[in-house]
Amino acid sequence: MIRSLPNSRSYTIGFKVFxxxxxxxxxxxxxxxxxxxxxDSMFPALPWQGFTLDWFVGRGPKKIGIFHDASNLRxxxxxxxxxxxxxxxxxVVGTLAAFLFEQEDFRFKTALYFLMIAPLVIPGVILxxxxxxxxxxxxxxxxxxxxxxxxxxxxxFWLVVLGQFSFITTIVTLVVMARLRKFDRTLxxxxxxxxxxxxxxxxxxxxxxxxxxxxGGFAVGFLMSFENFNxxxxxxxxxxxxxxxxxxxxxxxxxxxxxxxxxxxxVVTSVLAVTTLYSRSATKES
Amino acid sequence: xxxxxxxxxRWGFFVFFVPVFLWLxxxxxxxxxxxxxxxLVGTDYYGDSGFTLRHYGAFFSEPIYxxxxxxxxxxxxxxxxxxxxxxxxxxxxxxxxxxxRASGLLLIFxxxxxxxxxxxxxxxxxxxxxxxxxxxHFLTGVGLLDKPVEMLYNDVxxxxxxxxxxxxxxxxxxIGVMESLDDSLIEAAHDLGAxxxxxxxxxxxxxxxxxIMSGSIIVFMLVLGSYLTPNLMGGKNSLWFTEQIYNQMIxxxxxxxxxxxxxxxxxxxxAIIWAAxxxxxxxxxxVIT
Numbered sequence: 001m002i003r004s005l006p007n008s009r010s011y012t013i014g015f016k017v018f019x020x021x022x023x024x025x026x027x028x029x030x031x032x033x034x035x036x037x038x039x040d041s042m043f044p045a046l047p048w049q050g051f052t053l054d055w056f057v058g059r060g061p062k063k064i065g066i067f068h069d070a071s072n073l074r075x076x077x078x079x080x081x082x083x084x085x086x087x088x089x090x091x092v093v094g095t096l097a098a099f100l101f102e103q104e105d106f107r108f109k110t111a112l113y114f115l116m117i118a119p120l121v122i123p124g125v126i127l128x129x130x131x132x133x134x135x136x137x138x139x140x141x142x143x144x145x146x147x148x149x150x151x152x153x154x155x156x157f158w159l160v161v162l163g164q165f166s167f168i169t170t171i172v173t174l175v176v177m178a179r180l181r182k183f184d185r186t187l188x189x190x191x192x193x194x195x196x197x198x199x200x201x202x203x204x205x206x207x208x209x210x211x212x213x214x215x216g217g218f219a220v221g222f223l224m225s226f227e228n229f230n231x232x233x234x235x236x237x238x239x240x241x242x243x244x245x246x247x248x249x250x251x252x253x254x255x256x257x258x259x260x261x262x263x264x265x266x267v268v269t270s271v272l273a274v275t276t277l278y279s280r281s282a283t284k285e286s
Numbered sequence: 287x288x289x290x291x292x293x294x295x296r297w298g299f300f301v302f303f304v305p306v307f308l309w310l311x312x313x314x315x316x317x318x319x320x321x322x323x324x325x326l327v328g329t330d331y332y333g334d335s336g337f338t339l340r341h342y343g344a345f346f347s348e349p350i351y352x353x354x355x356x357x358x359x360x361x362x363x364x365x366x367x368x369x370x371x372x373x374x375x376x377x378x379x380x381x382x383x384x385x386x387r388a389s390g391l392l393l394i395f396x397x398x399x400x401x402x403x404x405x406x407x408x409x410x411x412x413x414x415x416x417x418x419x420x421x422x423h424f425l426t427g428v429g430l431l432d433k434p435v436e437m438l439y440n441d442v443x444x445x446x447x448x449x450x451x452x453x454x455x456x457x458x459x460x461i462g463v464m465e466s467l468d469d470s471l472i473e474a475a476h477d478l479g480a481x482x483x484x485x486x487x488x489x490x491x492x493x494x495x496x497x498i499m500s501g502s503i504i505v506f507m508l509v510l511g512s513y514l515t516p517n518l519m520g521g522k523n524s525l526w527f528t529e530q531i532y533n534q535m536i537x538x539x540x541x542x543x544x545x546x547x548x549x550x551x552x553x554x555x556x557a558i559i560w561a562a563x564x565x566x567x568x569x570x571x572x573v574i575t
Contacts, residue, residue, distance in 0.1 A: 030410055116306070
């Protein structure tokens with residue numbers, strides 16, 4: 001059953017086969033996608049027609065690789081800008097929230113805490129439409145009563161950022177809180193005794209201690225923003241982010257250029273994920 | 287002296303409090319209220335807008351709407367159960383069976399696919415399963431199939447896709463709880479003659495319940511709110527409720543109807559989570575943290 005207990009041979013083998021099947025299930029779609037990015041064919045399908053890099057560097061006219069695909073490149077740039085904005089905002093507010101819930105006491109703290117958790121259990125679609133409706137109403141009100149047009153509140157870059165920020169901040173808060181909870185507060189007291197004020201204590205001591213989780217929170221926020229679809233679809237303006245652009249292409253039939261983009265996404269996110277996990281486990285041990 | 291110190295502390299409090307409050311109030315609370323308001327407002331024949339229950343009426347009188355709703359909720363429950371039954375043995379293998387050194391590596395391998403965008407994962411399944419897909423190519427090549435079969439666009443495939451996309455959110459919380467399960471409990475049960483099923487039923491599953499619950503809530507929510515997987519892998523004539531919302535908001539531009547559907551989805555998700563916590567007697571705060 002477990003390591004320390006004797007097991008029958010068939011049980012051990014059966015379990016191993018199950019786990020192996022699970023990992024095949026887990027990686028089959030990713031491996032197939034990545035391999036077909038190099039197939040010299042007009043369709044993302046077998047048979048194998050030879051190795052090519054055309055879907056990365058091809059200049060056309062038949063095969064336009066990702067590095068020359070203007071529409072996809074533009075959506076990648078949009079996604080990076082959105083993700084940077086969301087990750088930065090979420091990291092700042094999420095860290096403040098972690099301090100608020102870990103180090104402060106106030107009335108209705110539990111209620112506010114539940115409210116902070118709520119975005120995790122509200123479906124992303126609903127966050128998207130509710131923020132769209134609210135922004136629209138506020139924008140309309142400002143236009144009719146005060147007479148100015150807030151571009152910020154119509155679908156587009158900033159509305160996407162706000163929509164993603166609304167739930168990614170919760171994730172960052174939880175990541176930072178988890179580490180702040182383990183912080184030895186006698187270190188703060190020592191600093192106070194040596195004459196530091198609250199600001200100095202936080203800046204020189206607590207934030208230094210929190211740095212791995214803040215960096216981790218930023219990375220998680222960036223990735224979540226970069227791949228978000230459900231909330232973004234309702235808030236996006238004329239400039240599509242990458243997931244939305246990809247969705248439209250996949251829905252209406254696709255060429256292996258999608259495989260090339262997927263290849264790059266899988267490689268980059270894996271590297272980012274492994275570095276985050278590795279650095280987190282390294283700091284855990286120290 | 288005391289008062290000046292106290293004022294300083296309050297100042298620090300507001301630096302933390304104000305941004306957090308602005309975030310939650312303007313991006314969570316007010317939009318949900320606006321969602322409810324919009325769902326209750328409509329224009330009549332004369333173009334005057336006012337209070338109406340029409341959009342909720344449409345939901346109950348049109349079978350396509352509430353059937354989609356019931357179907358979505360049913361499938362979300364089904365997916366959650368399938369995910370639990372797969373996640374438990376996988377988590378058990380990683381925490382209790384495999385050598386400790388290997389378990390960290392296995393966990394990283396489990397995590398990697400879930401960092402990749404949902405769209406890429408669904409796309410992978412599409413090129414694997416569709417009529418001209420890789421699996422059909424192999425099966426016809428080997429001779430198991432005479433001609434390619436369309437394996438995409440049906441409910442079984444859709445459920446599998448949803449299981450695939452949400453798996454991790456069950457495995458991680460279960461591993462978190464299972465790690466602290468004392469091996470000697472299982473050894474003691476084994477020594478007293480308990481079989482594997484008894485050990486699972488009376489020791490492992492009850493012990494892992496907090497992890498299973500928090501995993502279930504997240505998986506259920508993700509399935510309920512998912513759009514890409516049902517849209518791209520499901521059958522053409524079987525809608526998901528989020529697709530109804532999408533159609534109302536984007537295709538028909540009927541925001542009031544879309545708001546009503548959105549609010550119903552919000553109610554459904556909250557109700558089922560609440561019921562699940564009540565039935566299993568779990569503390570909501572413990573599950574969340």
